Amino acid sequence: MDDYSRNGEISPKLLHLIPQGRRRNWFHNDQASVYNKEEKNLELKLGPPGEDDEHIKKEPKDKTTSQKRTAPGRVVGWPPVRSFRKNLANGSSSNGVDVKNQRCGDDNGRAKTMEPKRQGGLFVKINMYGVPIGRKVDLSSHNSYEQLSFTVDKLFRGLLAAQRESSSFGEEEKPITGLLDGNGEYTLTYEDNEGDKILVGDVPWHMFVSSVKRLRVIKTTEISSALICTYGNGKQEKMRS
Amino acid sequence: MAEEDLSEMAKDVELHLKLDPPLSANNKPSRSFKTSSSSSPPPCDTSHVLENVLENVLKFLESRRDRNAVSLVCRSWYRVEAQTRSEVFIGNCYSLSPARLARRFTRVRSLFLKGKPRFADFNLMPPDWGARFAPWVAVTAKAYPWLEKVTLKRMFVTDDDLALLAASFPGFKELVLLCCEGFGTSGVAVVANKCRQLKVLDLIESEVTDDEVDWISCFPEGETHLESLSFDCVESPINFKALERLVVRSPFLKKLRTNRFVSLEELHRLMVRAPQLTSLGTGSFSSSTENAGQGEQEPDYASAFRACRSLVCLSGFRELAAEYLPAISPVCANLTSINFSYANISPDVFRPIIRNCHNVRVFWALDSICDEGLQAVAATCKELRELRIFPFDPSEDSEGPVSGLGLQAISEGCRKLESILYFCQRMTNVAVTAMSENCPQLTVFRLCIMGRHRPDHVTGKPMDDGFGAIVKNCKKLTRLAVSGLLTDKAFSLIGEYGKLIRTLSVAFAGDSDMGLRYILEGCPKLEKLEIRDSPFGDAGLRSGMHRYNDMRFVWMSSCRLSRGSCSDIARALPSVVVEVFGSDDDDVDVDEDNADYVEILYMYRSLDGPRKDAPKFVTIL
Numbered sequence: 001m002d003d004y005s006r007n008g009e010i011s012p013k014l015l016h017l018i019p020q021g022r023r024r025n026w027f028h029n030d031q032a033s034v035y036n037k038e039e040k041n042l043e044l045k046l047g048p049p050g051e052d053d054e055h056i057k058k059e060p061k062d063k064t065t066s067q068k069r070t071a072p073g074r075v076v077g078w079p080p081v082r083s084f085r086k087n088l089a090n091g092s093s094s095n096g097v098d099v100k101n102q103r104c105g106d107d108n109g110r111a112k113t114m115e116p117k118r119q120g121g122l123f124v125k126i127n128m129y130g131v132p133i134g135r136k137v138d139l140s141s142h143n144s145y146e147q148l149s150f151t152v153d154k155l156f157r158g159l160l161a162a163q164r165e166s167s168s169f170g171e172e173e174k175p176i177t178g179l180l181d182g183n184g185e186y187t188l189t190y191e192d193n194e195g196d197k198i199l200v201g202d203v204p205w206h207m208f209v210s211s212v213k214r215l216r217v218i219k220t221t222e223i224s225s226a227l228i229c230t231y232g233n234g235k236q237e238k239m240r241s
Numbered sequence: 242m243a244e245e246d247l248s249e250m251a252k253d254v255e256l257h258l259k260l261d262p263p264l265s266a267n268n269k270p271s272r273s274f275k276t277s278s279s280s281s282p283p284p285c286d287t288s289h290v291l292e293n294v295l296e297n298v299l300k301f302l303e304s305r306r307d308r309n310a311v312s313l314v315c316r317s318w319y320r321v322e323a324q325t326r327s328e329v330f331i332g333n334c335y336s337l338s339p340a341r342l343a344r345r346f347t348r349v350r351s352l353f354l355k356g357k358p359r360f361a362d363f364n365l366m367p368p369d370w371g372a373r374f375a376p377w378v379a380v381t382a383k384a385y386p387w388l389e390k391v392t393l394k395r396m397f398v399t400d401d402d403l404a405l406l407a408a409s410f411p412g413f414k415e416l417v418l419l420c421c422e423g424f425g426t427s428g429v430a431v432v433a434n435k436c437r438q439l440k441v442l443d444l445i446e447s448e449v450t451d452d453e454v455d456w457i458s459c460f461p462e463g464e465t466h467l468e469s470l471s472f473d474c475v476e477s478p479i480n481f482k483a484l485e486r487l488v489v490r491s492p493f494l495k496k497l498r499t500n501r502f503v504s505l506e507e508l509h510r511l512m513v514r515a516p517q518l519t520s521l522g523t524g525s526f527s528s529s530t531e532n533a534g535q536g537e538q539e540p541d542y543a544s545a546f547r548a549c550r551s552l553v554c555l556s557g558f559r560e561l562a563a564e565y566l567p568a569i570s571p572v573c574a575n576l577t578s579i580n581f582s583y584a585n586i587s588p589d590v591f592r593p594i595i596r597n598c599h600n601v602r603v604f605w606a607l608d609s610i611c612d613e614g615l616q617a618v619a620a621t622c623k624e625l626r627e628l629r630i631f632p633f634d635p636s637e638d639s640e641g642p643v644s645g646l647g648l649q650a651i652s653e654g655c656r657k658l659e660s661i662l663y664f665c666q667r668m669t670n671v672a673v674t675a676m677s678e679n680c681p682q683l684t685v686f687r688l689c690i691m692g693r694h695r696p697d698h699v700t701g702k703p704m705d706d707g708f709g710a711i712v713k714n715c716k717k718l719t720r721l722a723v724s725g726l727l728t729d730k731a732f733s734l735i736g737e738y739g740k741l742i743r744t745l746s747v748a749f750a751g752d753s754d755m756g757l758r759y760i761l762e763g764c765p766k767l768e769k770l771e772i773r774d775s776p777f778g779d780a781g782l783r784s785g786m787h788r789y790n791d792m793r794f795v796w797m798s799s800c801r802l803s804r805g806s807c808s809d810i811a812r813a814l815p816s817v818v819v820e821v822f823g824s825d826d827d828d829v830d831v832d833e834d835n836a837d838y839v840e841i842l843y844m845y846r847s848l849d850g851p852r853k854d855a856p857k858f859v860t861i862l
Contacts, residue, residue, distance in 0.1 A: 075693070076363070076365065077360065077363030077364050077773075078363070078637075078691075078693070078748070078749075079632065079635045079636075079637070079664060079691040080360075081363075081635040081664070082362050082363070083364075084446065085582070085631055085635065088583065088585060088607065125564065133538050134539055135539075136528070213564070
């Protein structure tokens with residue numbers, strides 16, 4: 001993205017834009033000026049003349065970031081976007097967020113945090129090798145990797161056993177263990193918001209929750225190939241092994 | 242016809258035909274009266290036959306412009322046209338009274354009424370300004386019992402109005418409410434329940450209060466005639482089971498636009514029951530907390546889309562969970578219209594989807610797709626006619642993910658483009674000029690550079706040249722909205738080259754009254770002019786005196802107008818209603834010094850003089 005260059009030439013005539021008239025409630029924030037700091041004198045103010053200085057002092061400095069341009073004073077009806085289009089920044093799901101383009105103007109951590117948008121739900125998909133049916137896990141109801149591992153076992157134990165019924169002998173359900181330490185037949189991995197495939201368990205829990213996009217349970221023997229190759233969906237993975 | 246009616250009709254005709262003084266009241270209202278300036282012999286009895294013939298011919302004429310032309314031929318044609326016009330379009334509800342409508346047109350089946358001017362959408366107009374549907378429904382209820390279709394835009398509609406509508410028109414078929422307000426789910430429930438022939442119920446971008454009424458359950462049992470049901474703007478939960486049952490018993494349903502309270506799982510259920518849909522508003526497009534999770538197998542969404550072989554239009558995605566977006570892939574190649582403008586979709590998620598959308602003609606999205614996303618659109622959507630890019634973060638301060646790069650890419654890839662609305666933070670004259678050269682079919686060009694007075698960000702010059710190129714090269718342009726740093730020169734070019742422009746939107750632009758003069762002394766087809774926060778004053782306003790009778794309306798807010806000039810206009814042009822008011826609806830707090838200043842001027846032509854329902858804060862000069 002190009003940086004915005006502020007070399008605009010402003011006609012001094014614009015200074016006299018202000019009509020003699022009723023005071024409006026909006027004003028132009030000094031720091032949000034589209035002009036250089038040096039041209040502050042020429043800054044356009046859309047309010048009655050003679051009250052300029054007062055306006056500057058009154059402006060709320062509510063957002064303090066390192067950027068030069070903080071939140072501007074609000075102009076009524078500008079930009080001309082209808083109100084129902086205005087709250088997208090707050091209400092939309094964060095799954096599709098292109099983080100580098102979002103600057104909320106608030107604390108820096110907010111842009112990256114994937115908070116549950118609806119009450120009580122941070123659901124991520126989880127697939128398991130050998131099981132055609134995907135499931136969903138609500139991470140917001142978990143506090144640790146052990147708890148997650150337990151849930152995975154609960155979700156897939158029966159399904160896995162059902163898949164194995166087609167093999168030679170009927171097998172009773174075997175618990176799925178060792179997902180986190182590499183000791184079990186299966187290992188839990190995840191894909192993060194940058195598309196990287198990572199073994200589950202290495203980073204602090206809350207960091208994991210904030211970056212995980214989906215989970216996969218793979219065969220422990222396939223760890224190196226699964227994590228190196230970029231793969232599409234679960235089907236491809238099954239075919240490869 | 243009574244003499245009074247004749248003189249009323251004569252007044253209508255006079256206004257349209259600019260005739261010599263109207264007939265005296267003594268003329269008999271028979272078929273043999275003369276026109277005032279004609280010297281030909283009076284028509285004989287064959288005129289009766291001719292009128293019948295005309296009636297049968299005119300039935301085929303639908304375009305209102307054609308019909309307006311027909312009605313000006315002579316009184317006989319005027320009368321027959323009036324009797325055969327079944328669809329009436331009224332671009333400004335205050336341009337005539339409901340009574341006049343009923344007097345002129347006798348067999349109306351469809352009515353399209355527009356109320357408030359567009360700037361009301363952006364809170365520039367105080368509430369309770371007007372545009373009430375009530376007087377219209379009251380009159381049409383008596384005059385047109387066979388009315389079938391009502392479309393309202395920016396009108397104030399109450400539940401009572403809807404109830405009266407539902408009770409008065411037994412054959413009522415289509416209700417479309419665009420950008421309306423004043424009613425709630427109770428009004429909707431009454432329409433659903435009482436209009437047994439209802440085919441279309443479209444609530445679009447309207448404010449609907451939540452009266453906690455289960456309006457979906459109010460549709461009568463049994464098979465319905467529903468073809469289109471749109472409620473994506475309704476911000477309240479609905480009874481999904483009832484909706485599902487409704488869909489099942491609506492075999493003619495082609496368009497269904499659900500609101501964000503419909504989850505993906507629920508959407509799936511609807512799609513499976515209505516694979517015949519051509520237009521689908523997908524609701525939230527994310528999993529609900531109840532259904533998803535540990536207990537359930539996930540439905541096969543892609544398969545449901547695949548089964549909708551007729552689906553050509555997709556919208557919704559109100560709370561998009563991006564990992565589900567690929568489910569729409571089976572229908573991408575068939576889509577002609579996509580609305581992603583509520584979905585914060587990144588370029589990475591977007592590109593694989595749009596790659597298959599070769600047939601898209603109408604595309605709305607958020608700028609979150611970035612210039613890269615626009616390049617992807619340009620590469621694939623060769624049939625694109627209409628593009629709208631809305632800002633995810635509509636402030637003047639945001640980063641701005643789209644720019645001239647995206648605009649230029651679109652212009653190079655989508656040569657058939659006719660209409661564009663583009664919000665951005667920065668723009669260059671080069672990119673705008675490129676579009677003017679690459680897209681000769683443009684009829685609508687609306688560019689909103691969100692930073693006020695922002696110049697070309699590469700050269701630092703005003704955006705005059707870019708917009709100048711647009712008006713010079715896009716010879717079919719009928720609608721233009723300008724932004725960025727603009728001098729009077731831009732307006733001189735617009736006035737000179739904007740020969741077909743009917744609607745012009747100006748904000749924070751221009752240097753002096755000359756800017757306004759250029760427009761009013763040029764742009765011969767101008768009908769709607771909306772200006773805010775620009776240094777245009779009384780001299781500019783006066784320079785348009787010769788125009789205002791021929792325009793639908795002029796809006797000027799926060800300019801440099803004084804009451805004196807507005808009064809002068811009102812005095813000189815009795816057919817123009819001149820309203821002045823402030824942005825707040827408190828009628829106090831008028832400084833002595835400022836009493837002369839006009840904050841908002843809204844003037845429009847009218848056949849019936851000033852309206853009687855103006856609120857206190859509005860002064861009609």
